[in-house]
Amino acid sequence: MSDIDIFRTVYFEECSELLQELETLLSGIAEGDDQADALNGVFRAVHSIKGGAGAFGFDALVTFTHSFETLLDHVRQGEVAPGPEVVALCLRATDIVADLVMAAREGTDLPEGFGEAERAAFEALSMAAGSPGADDEGGLEDFDIDFTPVAVDIGARHAAPEPAPEAPSGWSIRFVPHARLLATGSDPLVLIRALGGLGRLxxxxDTTDLPGLEAFDPEASYCRWSMTLSETKAGRAEIEEVFSxxxxxxxxxIVPVFDAIDPAWSEDGPEDAFPDFAALMAEAGLAPSPPAGPEAADMAPEPAPEAPSQAVVLPGPAVAGSEAGPSAGAPARGGLQTIRVELEKVDRVVNMVGELVITQSMLAQQVDDTIRDRYPELVRGLEVLAQTTRGLQDAVMAIRAQPVKSVFQRMPRLVRELATKTGKSLRLDMEGEGTEIDKTVIEQLSDPLTHMVRNSADHGIETPAERIAAGKPETGTIRLSAQQSGSTILVVVEDDGRGIDRGRVLALARERGVVAPDHTPTDEQIDNLIFAPGFSTAEAVSDISGRGVGMDVVLSNIRRIGGSVQVRSLAGRGTRMTLRLPLTLAVLDVMVVSVAGHPYVIALSSIIETLETGRAEFSTLPSGERILRLRGDYVPVVDLSARFGLAGAQKGPGRFVVLCEAEGETRLALVVDEVIGQQQVVIKSLEENFEHVEAIAGGTILGDGNVALILDVDGLRPNGPRRSAA
Amino acid sequence: MDVLDFREDGAEETAIAPQDALQLIAFSVDEQTYGVEITTVREIRAWNGATPLPNTREYVRGVINLRGTIVPIFDLRARFGDGRTEPTRTHVVVVLSVGSKWVGLLVDAVSDIVTVPRSAVHAVPEGNSTDTELLCGIVTHNDRMVGLIDLEAVTSTASAAA
Amino acid sequence: MDGTDQHTIALARTLDGGDVGALRAALAEALARGPVRLDASGTERVSTSGLMVLLSAAVSARAMDRPLVMADPSPALEEAIETLGLADQFAPMIPSHAGNAPGQ
Known part of the structure; x- marks a missing residue:
């Protein structure tokens, strides 16, 4: 990544935060939040987006945000009332800003005249409110200026030729922002952060100019910075680019720095000496005045003739070989406390930690009493290793955890668009956006959630006329919530619409052969039929929920990552869809069982209970199928050794039944030889090098290095998954 | 200067220009010798068991853990329709990369590294459909026939015909 | 607690350009009344001018001889302070930092 890319990335990330904030604030205003505060926030967010857009030359974005901002300013001044239509316009404008930002980020072109209608609407409102140029100061003019780079010609100033004949070990940078820098929405913090990305900064x-509060002007610039960039490959151009x-x-x-050579530096605490020196050097700009104090004598500069600037400590040949390398010139004073890291790098760490967990548990299993007696130190070491490994695992997973907000934030816009397309009046409530899940799960959440919200808007919520006729409020509500429950996350999409029309669903299911003609499913089973492949209840296939490729996609996506979907519906009152997702895809809590001498693992989340076969009551149906009678309920039985055609399974009573919950609350009793225990495993794909194997969700590597298969409980059901609704 | 084109292989073969050389790892199943191009071989390891996969084809022996990745093992004897191998610890798994996937072939033993000119590769005679399906060529080495394994075909999971 | 009428100002989630004017007013008013404690634990985004107004408050507080402390600065705030090289300036305000203020 070049610096400009880094800088742009930062800008776009901020844009997405700002857009989200705009969304929240405007929705708040629509709900009657304190308008003055919210309006200020909205104004500020738009202003910030404009500022960066101006800096990067995203003209379309600047033009649009400028008009938007102008309108907002009138609203803020009370010249335009923030009525519902104005707020709606602002929301639509936010979507347009989002599109413009996206286009700028992707470098794509938007259709000619994109957003013009809205812009015209702003102008009209603004015009009505007052003079269109009311915001001239700090307005568009700032951005129309051609950016004439004020190249600071250090070379000329120091009367020394540039480029330097040898590469400098770093750079000293002095940066004094003008008030205008802040006014255009740029922030030194962002610039310095970008600079920090080039090396060790x-x-x-210097805040000596900073007045007390009575004289403080938020728009003024009071601070000047002296910085030293070391351990960097960056040249002057890259640094200038950050500030371009x-x-x-x-x-x-920007002044090059050459290796510090005085060993006293590294011995006598560069932490004290270096910043002072850097500041001094920068302060002086060019003056080679040696710092005062005892050290000064030691590092009396011996200007090498080829050095471009005398201001810097220069390498004297006599001492150049001393151990003071570049690191000596890089004081270890607190650096950045956050860094941006490519996800791929984190993923690699997560994977390796997964391996480490396995290796650690393998080592732990080797410890027996003999080893414990003979090598107590080794055993203690292994215990510490176990602890550290667990800590490491938690810490790594925390790095990759993200609030579900990043997915939820796309939904308000979706709902707005759906409202426009369907002509329905929709409202979206969201809760628990701060709930954190592993990023890999979040990525898998977006599509299913989109489908579910669409389904609610399209099929669930009635038209305003129907709603009024049914005695409901005209506006339909879709509620989206997330919460953590143990090691799973529950994401609920709920609507107050008409509910699932079970008669029609069943008729369609029969017509399409999803349900046998003589079979009568329960209400709950009918509800869950909407997730059957190719199933769509929309009488007219709509442009929104698609052509029946919606809800089954939800199910397969969710199941692929070890989650489940459940739907409940109340006729005339609404539908609730509950997604259960694992907190992380990296590790799975499992129970290890053995069948015919082979280990298998079952996700703990799907296990209800285990019991010995001796204590279980089995019956046999006329078809020969065995069922388990449990507290008045009958559960189909699957003997894994028979199901998998494994020879050498145990016979008789000493075996175990693992009662599992399969899709849609159906239950399944798995008969296994032994229950070995519970542990955490790392899920490995079989598809990576092979193919999907029926009734197997994947593999994992146990402590002894052998592969154990992860059972797909849904796939084990006697009739296979979803073949019949029974 | 013509020496530059000349390379001594120590064997009885005549020198092969490097761009024309085909280096094979040869291995045996029963009395038969097969080969795969050496560049596809990732690792050779002794048989140490595999976790069986349920309800899969006879020649898929299961999966093993190869440094954290799950790799399927194909029983070459069974793939050629001669019944499953009764593997012992002297049996060998040749781990290969086929496209983006890693797979293991269970064979009796690895016998040799063979260098032959590409021009010496003969087409598989029409006849036995298993041979034409699973081999992509035949070469002769030390008077023995070496069947070149068509890795895509042997490890294809799509063709359940065999 | 310590006998003085200490005001706590909880800093907002964002201390951006547009928030600074209001914060300035709030700080000035609070300092006029007595010692001020800033609860900075909830700040998630901060700009340079946001930090400047806090330092400006420290200037005022010193002039008025009023205690001004910032409790529990959020990671985002700490990061911004570090990035901008303002650790020394903030050290007197942040109790936990006073001890290990770098350099001086």
Whole structure:
């Protein structure tokens, strides 16, 4: 990534935060939140987006946000009333800003005149409110200026030729923002952060000009920075690039630094000496005045003739071989506390930690009493290793955890668009957006959630006329919530619509052969039929929920990641769909069982209970199928050794029944030889090198290094998954 | 300067220009010798059991753990329709990369590394359909026939015909 | 607690450009009344001017001889302070930092 890319990435990430905030604030205003506060927030967010857009030359975005901002300013001034239609316009404008940001990010073109209608609407409202140029200060003019880079010609200033004949070990950068830099929405924090991405950055700030509150002007710039960039490959160009968008709004000096050579530096605490020196050097700009104090004598500069700047400590040949390498010039004073890391790198760590967990448990299994007696130190070490490994695993998973907000935030716009398309009046409530899940799960959540919300809007919620006729409020509500429950996350999509029309669903299911003509499923089973492949109850296939490729996709996506979907419906009152998702895809809590000498694992989340076969009551149906009678309920029985055609399984009573919950609350009793225990495993794909295996969800590697298969409980049901609704 | 084109292989073969050389790992199943191009071989390991997969084809012996990745093992004897191997610890798994996948072939033993000119590869005679399906060529080495395994075909999971 | 009428100002989730004017007013008002404690635990996004107004408050507080402390700065705030090289300036305000203020 080049610096400009980093800088852009930062900008776009901020844009998505700001857009989300806009969404929240505008929705809040629509709900009657304190308008003054919210409006300020909205204004600020739009302003920030505009600022960055101006800096990057995203003209369409600047133009649009400028008009948007102008309107907002009138609203803020009370010249335009923030009525529902104005708020709706602002929401639509937010969507357009999002599209423009997306287009800028992807480098794609939007259709000619995109957003023009809205922009015209802003202009009309603004015009009505007052002079269109009311915001001239700090307005568009700032952005129309050609960015004439004020290249600071250090070379000329120091009368030394550039480029330097030898590569500098770092750079000293002096940065004094003008007030205008802040006014255009740029923030030194962002710039310095970007600079920090180039190497090791030591920053010292001079705030001596800062007045007390009575004289404090939020728009003024009170701080100047002296920075030293070391351990960097960056040249002057890269550094200038970071500031290229604000070059005309700040003073910038970039001076190369050559290796510090005085060993005293590394011995006598560079932490003290370096920042002072850097500041001093930068302060002086060019003056080679040696720092005062005892050290000064030691590092009396011996200017090498080829050095471009005398301001810097210069390498004297006599001491150049001393051990003071580049690191000596890089004080270990607190660096950034957050870093951006490519997800792939984190994934690699997660995977390796997974392996480490396995290796650790394998080692732990080797410890027996003999080893314990003979090598107590080794055993203690292994215990510490176990603890550290667990800690490491938690820590790594926490790095990859993200709030579900990143998925939820796409939904308000979806609902708005659905409202427009269907002509229905929709409202979206969201709860628990802060709930954190592993990023890999979040990525799998977006499509199913989109389908579910669409389904609610399209099939669940009635038209306004139907709703009024049914005595309901005209506006239909879709409620989206997330919460953690043990090691699973529950995501619920609920609507107050008409509910599932079971008669029609069943008729369709029969017609399509999904349900046998003589079979009468329960209400709950009928409800869950909407997830059957190719099933769609919309009489007219709509442009929104698609052509029956919706809900079955939800189910297969969710099941692939070890989750489940459940639907409940009340006729005339609404539908609730509950997604159960694992907290992480990286590790799975399982029970290890053995069948015919082979280990299998079953996700703990699907196990209801285990019991010995001796205590279980089996009956045989006329078809020969065995069923388990349990507390008045009958549960189909699957003997894994028979199901998998494994020879050498145990016979007789000493075996175990694992009672599992399969799809749609059906239950299944699995007969296994032995229950070995519970553990965490790392899920491995069989498809990666092979193919999907029926009734197997994947593999995992046990402590002894052998592969154990993960059972797909749904796939084990006697009639296979979803073949019949029974 | 013509020496540059000349390479001594120590064997009785005549020198083969490097761009024309085909290096094979040869292995045996029963009395028959087969080969795969050496560049596809990732690892050779002794048989140490495999976790069986339920309800899969006879020649799929199961899966093993190869440094954290799950790799399927194909029983070459069974693949050629000669019944499953009764593997012992002297049997060998040749781990190969086929496309983006890693697979293991269970064979009796690895016998040799063979270098032959590409021009010496003969087409498989029409006849036995298993041979034409699973071999992509035949070469002769030390008077023995070496069948070149068509890895895609042998490890194809789509063709359940065999 | 310590006998003085200490005001706690909980800093907002964002301390961006547009928030600074209001924060300035709130800080000035609170300092006029007595010692001020800033609860900075909930701040998730901060801009340079957001930090400047806090430092400006410290200037005022010193002039008025009023205690001003910032409790429990959020990671985002800490990061911004570090990034901008303002650790020294903030050290006197943050009790836990006073001890290990770098350099001085």
């Amino acid at each position: 030591t920053v010292s700030a 968008f604000v070059e005309d709004a700040c003073d910038l000096e």
